[in-house]
Amino acid sequence: EAQVTQNPRYLITVTGKKLTVTCSQNMNHEYMSWYRQDPGLGLRQIYYSMNVEVTDKGDVPEGYKVSRKEKRNFPLILESPSPNQTSLYFCASGSLGFNGELFFGEGSRLTVL
Amino acid sequence: GIQVEQSPPDLILQEGANSTLRCNFSDSVNNLQWFHQNPWGQLINLFYIPSGTKQNGRLSATTVATERYSLLYISSSQTTDSGVYFCAVDKLIFGTGTRLQVFP
Numbered sequence: 001e002a003q004v005t006q007n008p009r010y011l012i013t014v015t016g017k018k019l020t021v022t023c024s025q026n027m028n029h030e031y032m033s034w035y036r037q038d039p040g041l042g043l044r045q046i047y048y049s050m051n052v053e054v055t056d057k058g059d060v061p062e063g064y065k066v067s068r069k070e071k072r073n074f075p076l077i078l079e080s081p082s083p084n085q086t087s088l089y090f091c092a093s094g095s096l097g098f099n100g101e102l103f104f105g106e107g108s109r110l111t112v113l
Numbered sequence: 114g115i116q117v118e119q120s121p122p123d124l125i126l127q128e129g130a131n132s133t134l135r136c137n138f139s140d141s142v143n144n145l146q147w148f149h150q151n152p153w154g155q156l157i158n159l160f161y162i163p164s165g166t167k168q169n170g171r172l173s174a175t176t177v178a179t180e181r182y183s184l185l186y187i188s189s190s191q192t193t194d195s196g197v198y199f200c201a202v203d204k205l206i207f208g209t210g211t212r213l214q215v216f217p
Contacts, residue, residue, distance in 0.1 A: 101161035
């Protein structure tokens with residue numbers, strides 16, 4: 001089954017404790033991206049990757065890092081989480097970058113205390 | 114950057130009613146998708162529709178790229194249609210959504 005898988009789905013952590021949210025897709029897509037969703041602000045792009053070893057900032061990259069060492073994986077790293085990073089995070093992948101259909105993971109709800 | 118506006122912001126329907134959701138965008142786009150976010154937060158692809166018309170069961174969508182809008186039609190609505198409907202363009206700039214509540 002074609003899917004985008006995120007882990008963990010739910011996480012409560014404390015300020016400053018590094019964490020990684022993993023994202024994996026089994027569709028051989030070149031394009032992957034991360035979004036955060038906040039009430040009243042909608043979904044905003046954090047980082048995206050057009051292919052292996054190619055990453056770029058989205059609209060709200062501050063406080064986040066990503067890596068794309070393999071085509072299928074695109075982890076989101078919070079080196080020193082802060083409460084303003086409490087949000088619902090989505091990973092997405094697609095075959096044609098900006099111009100193709102994107103598929104989303106189920107979301108990861110992160111709370112930073 | 115491109116602005117994406119959706120209307121109405123909220124919609125309350127009784128089961129069986131039909132509805133039309135609108136998405137306006139401020140510039141030409143190469144990609145337009147409609148999503149349904151269910152009450153559990155999952156984003157579900159409805160349509161990839163940069164132009165033209167598509168239908169999938171009770172749902173259909175039309176994008177008129179030259180006039181910079183897209184419409185999502187929901188016919189014979191059901192309670193399971195409740196949630197938030199988003200349109201998104203290009204590198205996925207999202208609109209603010211239409212919150213739909215369908216009551217039995």
